[in-house]
Amino acid sequence: MSRQSQAKAAKPESLETALGNTETIDFEIIELLFFSYRDFVSDPDAILASSGFGRAHHRVVHFVNREPGMTVADLLDTLNITKQSLARVLKQLIDSGYIRQVAGPEDRRQRKLYPTQAGRDLALALAEPQSRRIARAFEKVPPEMRPGVKLFLDGMRDRKTSEAG
Amino acid sequence: MSRQSQAKAAKPESLETALGNTETIDFEIIELLFFSYRDFVSDPDAILASSGFGRAHHRVVHFVNREPGMTVADLLDTLNITKQSLARVLKQLIDSGYIRQVAGPEDRRQRKLYPTQAGRDLALALAEPQSRRIARAFEKVPPEMRPGVKLFLDGMRDRKTSEAG
């Protein structure tokens, strides 16, 4: 935290002065992440708008499709939201026939989640434009550099401290 | 809304069946984008929580720092939100002394936006953990693949149809 800039009180807030550590900060990638994510979620948003669902529903349908049989607790861990937040959208998806619950065979307190056919259809419809966008973006990357994208994105995730945390 | 699933009443919804086009859809990158962005914004969120600001304030402070002198209209184009949404957070940032406005020298209707020293400090404090996360992620990418990341992220953006749209 070297805020040396405040020390030199000579100029009274010169307008054009930039940040001190500008050189060391990767503003460009920060912005690219913002813009790319903003546009990445805009595709499904348009589809969801017509069905009365939102982004939260999208996430639930996506992950239940990706891992059929996952429990409510699994989903909470994945989404990093509270159970009250999840409950609202999950209930709507169950009532609308996109997802159904089955009591766990071992532990009957658990509710294992499965997509219905409508749920699979919806997940696919939402993933399609996103996948097309990803394919388009990869076309601009030289083939030998493409594996780096996945490595980078994976490296951006928090490392799971499985427990003891 | 083709709810064909109800038509074929043969199988009573086999539980484990996955999506039809699973092969053609890049679910892996879709998820990596979700997880990486989720964790990417968690760093500044923690800092913002203590100052009473939110993500919306972060974006404004960031872009005004990146392009001092930008107008309100510029900011609206960048953020893709309504002026009423922007007004709320912008007013708070001005009242709190993080951003100030100057009437445009050519067009005096415009309000050119500049960060104060506090605004620059805040932008830097928020960018630092994000930049460190990005640096960590790049370490896992072979150097010759690194330029591909920027190309990919840029390719994910919507193409500006400057006007005529």
Added chain:
DNA sequence: AAATTTATGTCAACAAGACTGACATATCTT
């Protein structure tokens, strides 16, 4: 000069999706 357009601000109402806190129920574990 008058009319219109543009840039910005503001009031009011609403919605999605996150949060906290409290409490209920069924089931598993000790």
Added chain:
DNA sequence: AAGATATGTCAGTCTTGTTGACATAAATTT
């Protein structure tokens, strides 16, 4: 039998997005 765990639910709050309507000042057009 007692306690812990997985899930559900009620109720209220906050942030951040939306729409619609209207106000003001300054620039542009007629």
